[in-house]
Amino acid sequence: MVLSDNPNDKKLRKIKSKRWMYAVIGILILSYMGVWVFKKFNFNSDYVVGQKLDSLNGVFVYYNGGVDHVLERDTTEDGYNLGLKYQCVEFVKRYYYQYLNHKMPDSYGHAKQFYIDSLADGTMNVKRNLIQYANSSQTKPKIDDLLIFDGTIINRFGHVAIVSNVFENELEIIQQNPGPFGNSRARYALEYANNTWTIKNDNILGWLRKEDTAPIN
Numbered sequence: 001m002v003l004s005d006n007p008n009d010k011k012l013r014k015i016k017s018k019r020w021m022y023a024v025i026g027i028l029i030l031s032y033m034g035v036w037v038f039k040k041f042n043f044n045s046d047y048v049v050g051q052k053l054d055s056l057n058g059v060f061v062y063y064n065g066g067v068d069h070v071l072e073r074d075t076t077e078d079g080y081n082l083g084l085k086y087q088c089v090e091f092v093k094r095y096y097y098q099y100l101n102h103k104m105p106d107s108y109g110h111a112k113q114f115y116i117d118s119l120a121d122g123t124m125n126v127k128r129n130l131i132q133y134a135n136s137s138q139t140k141p142k143i144d145d146l147l148i149f150d151g152t153i154i155n156r157f158g159h160v161a162i163v164s165n166v167f168e169n170e171l172e173i174i175q176q177n178p179g180p181f182g183n184s185r186a187r188y189a190l191e192y193a194n195n196t197w198t199i200k201n202d203n204i205l206g207w208l209r210k211e212d213t214a215p216i217n
Contacts, residue, residue, distance in 0.1 A: 042183040049133045050086065054184035056164050059095045061184045062086040065176040067155055081107040089114075091148050091176035092160045100144065100210050104128045112158025115148040115205040130208035136198040137206070139192070141171055145207040152203065163207065166190070171199065 047063040052195040064086040071085040083090035096102040106127040125132040133139050149159035161175035172187045189200035
């Protein structure tokens with residue numbers, strides 16, 4: 001195909017090219033705004049923010065709507081910071097505080113920041129005062145471990161959950177704020193090979209564990 005050298009044709013091609021560029025930019029902006037709105041607001045009319053959905057050992061999971069929706073900060077009577085209601089971090093810290101009688105030395109940070117890449121497997125994470133295990137590890141995950149997910153394009157802050165059950169070839173988690181249509185429980189395959197345990201999800205960084213104190217009865 002031979003393109004015309006006519007000045008009017010060149011001008012027309014430039015106009016068409018700009019229109020396509022503006023159309024693409026417009027679509028990207030609308031897509032970004034759509035994702036932002038979906039993450040901020042509740043689109044599931046079956047639930048209201050703050051509604052109880054589930055519980056583990058008497059500690060409740062509350063509905064939060066959009067994953068980026070936040071309310072006021074949740075603190076204990078003695079001033080310990082649990083996080084923003086009803087984010088995923090707030091649930092796991094509330095669970096560790098109420099059921100495991102555990103306070104983290106650093107009570108702030110996004111979900112993925114609970115995991116420190118530079119730590120060796122099975123060593124102390126001093127910011128959380130918990131033993132940190134990598135995914136994969138020679139130590140098998142167990143109930144009450146805190147499971148940490150890396151960030152994604154949709155959720156750059158990551159995610160945290162509690163291991164609620166462990167089976168031979170899979171484990172179950174309980175989580176808060178998985179999204180307006182997400183479930184409070186999820187399961188992942190668990191593989192043992194070459195003397196290491198691996199949770200079969202590439203987004204799982206590892207798990208943290210409290211080993212020195214028995215749960216509150």
